[in-house]
Amino acid sequence: MGTVSNVLNRPEAVSPATRERVQTAIAALGFVRNESARHLRAGRSRTIGLVVLDIANPFFTDVARGVEDVAAAAGLAVMLCNSDDRADREAAHLDVLTEQRVQGVLITPTAELSPHVEALRSRGTPVVLLDRRATGPDQCAVAVDDALGGRLAADHLLERGHRRIAFIGSSGLPQVHERHDGVAAAVREGTGSTEALTVFSPAHLTVAGGREAAAQIIGLPAGRRPTAAVCANDLIALGVLQEMVRHGVRVPEDFAIVGYDDIDFAAAAAVPLTSVRKPRVELGRRAVELLLDEASDPDHQHSQPVFEPTLVVRESSMVRRPSRTVVSGGIG
Amino acid sequence: MGTVSNVLNRPEAVSPATRERVQTAIAALGFVRNESARHLRAGRSRTIGLVVLDIANPFFTDVARGVEDVAAAAGLAVMLCNSDDRADREAAHLDVLTEQRVQGVLITPTAELSPHVEALRSRGTPVVLLDRRATGPDQCAVAVDDALGGRLAADHLLERGHRRIAFIGSSGLPQVHERHDGVAAAVREGTGSTEALTVFSPAHLTVAGGREAAAQIIGLPAGRRPTAAVCANDLIALGVLQEMVRHGVRVPEDFAIVGYDDIDFAAAAAVPLTSVRKPRVELGRRAVELLLDEASDPDHQHSQPVFEPTLVVRESSMVRRPSRTVVSGGIG
DNA sequence: AGCAGCGCGTGAAACGTTTCAGGATGCCTG
DNA sequence: CAGGCATCCTGAAACGTTTCACGCGCTGCT
Known part of the structure; x- marks a missing residue:
């Protein structure tokens, strides 16, 4: 009935008497609007999708918190989807979101950019990349x-005297690749050598992956073993830490560790982790804001903010190496 | 068009030629079904809701993983909602889920059972309580x-010689209350005294809450200070651990800690945490299975499985107190 | 007193899908 | 060759909401 709709959406257009009567009826019957019907009629839904790489990684739950805050304030529901870094799961989630005609999608994509993302965009659904640089200006x-x-x-590790450094992170993800490149450049400039950096690529960016890489490192002959590691995220760093401790390798005395993301658990670790801090909640908030703008503003300008990370130094890297100022990464 | 619908849903009812033709058209146009229209017509949606107390608590993300596994296998999408232990946010989420006419809701409710839950059930929407006992057989x-x-x-702590024990957990949640009762009963039986147990109720079941309680404990005169704590969850335990370490209290020598849930980070803590393990993923899986049965089986029998927790002993409680077999919790 | 205009309620159409009755076509059988 | 039947497609109705045109009755102005 038209009047009911008016009572709910434009109560001022209904006389107080009728309004009252309708509201009583609604309360008595326990009537609740059918969102699907509203959506069907309106052509736009009141839901956005958020697709993350690993829901078990607190980094992403913090991001999700920021997303939910802003979305809720705008009256939008959030569908939180976990791709587990698998393209097929990501695709399946994107299909569901497409069928639901969500108003937009925030996504930290898996390694390769899925055609499903393009498909969404070509339908006119805004897609905002999260913790990932855009591929183009559009x-x-x-x-x-x-x-x-x-x-x-x-730089922090070099400053502490480390001359053989490991980078631990799978190579697929561009953001991890970028971290690697930053590390590599700094190590090259700091040591003048390209051999001072060894790369380890565990199967996953998880605690288990960290343990796996640490086991490899421990297996190296002492002379070629790195004395410190930059990890692609804190989960890996925690795994490395666990495995080192388990094998009696002292952290940071025998091996220094730097994590990435600065999740809350980094500070609570067996040895509190030095980590690269990112504005987690703010990333999520900002992403929704851009999404909302793109979805509502007809002359929306695409925007690609880049936040600056900071280093939080804790115990896991707090030792200065005996100062042999050897420049090349030779046998030590 | 009816034929398109048939191609998608009952392809065997369409001649191969037409089927082919329709599928080509679908591919060419990038046609994707509108889930809202399907849902409107069908009367039932293909989505379930999951409402948790704290998305930042890895316990719940593990549960969510179990939920997603089973839901995805059944072709259902999951709306993951975070109530943050606030009744108003929970109510808002339940309202959204009601409007979306979800097929069912899994919920770890906040302290008091919201009337919104009853409202949902009275509409015929199955609701399964998660990590929470049912209030009735229905x-x-x-x-x-x-x-x-x-x-x-x-019992573990008593066995290790502790005679003044703290229980740390807010009183509101029934499951926490039950943990407290278990602790209280064991302490009473083990010591013959009711004064051996002190209860601390931080504002939230989080790391910050744990720090808050630990500060209180540290503030007590040594003679009345507990020598060990059972925490209502692992986040609290981690907070307690942090604060103790920060104040130079040795764990477990000066203070033993037992957590609850056995999240993965418990094992990676500064001092690996003894914890009460719950089958996290299995809880989620089972909940969805019950939900699906209730939603589809006309003569569904309500079921209220109760899983048995186990104790995982780690370093945070691994010290035997000097064996003063004092029975009452006197000055020590 | 008559009419314009306004305030409010009514009814129908439309959103995109599924379902089902009905109709067209062609084949088989008697 | 006619009747019956199986196969396949077509068209309309329905789901619950919003929107919009319309119409009714009332107010106030001339």
């Missing part, structure tokens, strides 16, 4: 200067 | 025997 993206982050981490 | 619930969990934790 879309919004909220990113972090990961080359800088990598550089901060590496 | 609903499904997946719970853990938290009295047993509390008992396991307390």
Whole structure:
């Protein structure tokens, strides 16, 4: 009935008497609007999608918190989807979101950019990349200067006297690649050598992945073993820490560790972790703001803010190496 | 068009030629079904809601993983909602889920059972309580025997010689209350005294809440200070640990800590945490299974499985107190 | 007193899908 | 060759909401 709709949406257009009567009826019947019907009629839904790489990584739950705050304030529901860094799961989630005709999608994509993302955009659905740089100027993206982050981490270790450094992180993700490049550049400039950096690529960016990489490092002959590691995220760093401790390798005395993201658990670790801090909640908030603008403003200008990370120094890297100012990464 | 619908839903009812033709057209136009229209017509949606107390608590993300696994296998999308232990946010989420006519809701409710939950059930929407006992026989619930969990934790500490024990957890949540009761019963039986147990109720079941309680404990005169704590969850335990370490209190020598949930980070803590393990993923899986049964089976029998927790002993409680077999909690 | 205009309520159409009755076509059988 | 039947497609109705045109009755102005 038209009047009911008016009572709910434009109560001022209904006489007080009728309004009252309708509201009583609504309360008595326990009537609740059917969102699907509203959506069907309106052509636009009141939901946005958020697709993350790993829901078990507190970094992403913090981002999600920022997303939910802003979305809720705008009256939007959030569908939180976990791709687990698998393209097929990501695609499946994107299909569902497409069928639901969500108003927009925030996504930290898996390694390769799925055609499903393009399909969404070509339908006119705004897509904002999260913690990932845009591939072109025609879309919004909220990113972090990961080359800088990598550089901060590496410079810190170099300053402490480390001359054989490991970078631990799978190679697929561009943001991880950027971190690696930052580390590599800093190490090259700091040591004059390209051999001072060893790269380890565990299968996943998880605690288990960290343990796996640490086991490899421990397996190296002492002379070629790195004395410190920059990890692609804090989960890896925690895994490395666990495995080192388990094998009696002292952190930071025998091996220094720097994580990335600065999740809350980094500070609570067996040895509190030095980490590269990103504005987690703010990333999420900002991403939704861009999404909302793109969805509502007809002459929306795409925007690609890049946040600056900072280094938070804690115990896991707080030792100065005996100062042999050897420049090349030779046998030590 | 009816034929298109048939091609998508009952392809065998369409001649191969037409089928082919329609599929080509679908691909060419990038046609994607409108889920809202399907839902409107069908009367039932293909979405379920999951409302958790704290998305930043890894316990709940592990539960969510179990939920997603089973839901995805059944072709259902999951709306993950975070109530942050606030009744108003929970109510808002439940309203949204009601408007979306979700097929069912899994919820770990805040302290008091919201009337919104009853409203949902009276509309015929199945609601399964998660990590929470049912209030009556007329609903499904997946719970853990938290009295047993509390008992396991307390017995362990008593066995190690502790005679003044703290329980740290806000009083509002029934599951926390049950843990407390288990601890209290064990302490009473083990010491013959009711004064051996002190309860601390931080504002939230978070790391910050743990720090808050630890500060209180540290503030007590040495003679009345507990020598160990059972925490209502692992986040609290981590907070307690941090604060103790910060104040130079040695764990476990000066103060033993037992957590609850056994999240992955418990093992990675500064001092690896003894914790009461719950089958996290399994809780989620089971909850969805019950939900699906209730939603589809006309003569569904409500079921209220209770899982048994186990104690995982780690370093945070691994010291035997000097064996003064004092029975009452006197000045020590 | 008559009419313009306003305030409010009514009813129908439309959103995109599924379902189902009905109709067209062609084949088989008697 | 006619009747019956199976196969496949077509068209209309329905889901619940919003929107919009319309119409009714009242107020106030001339």
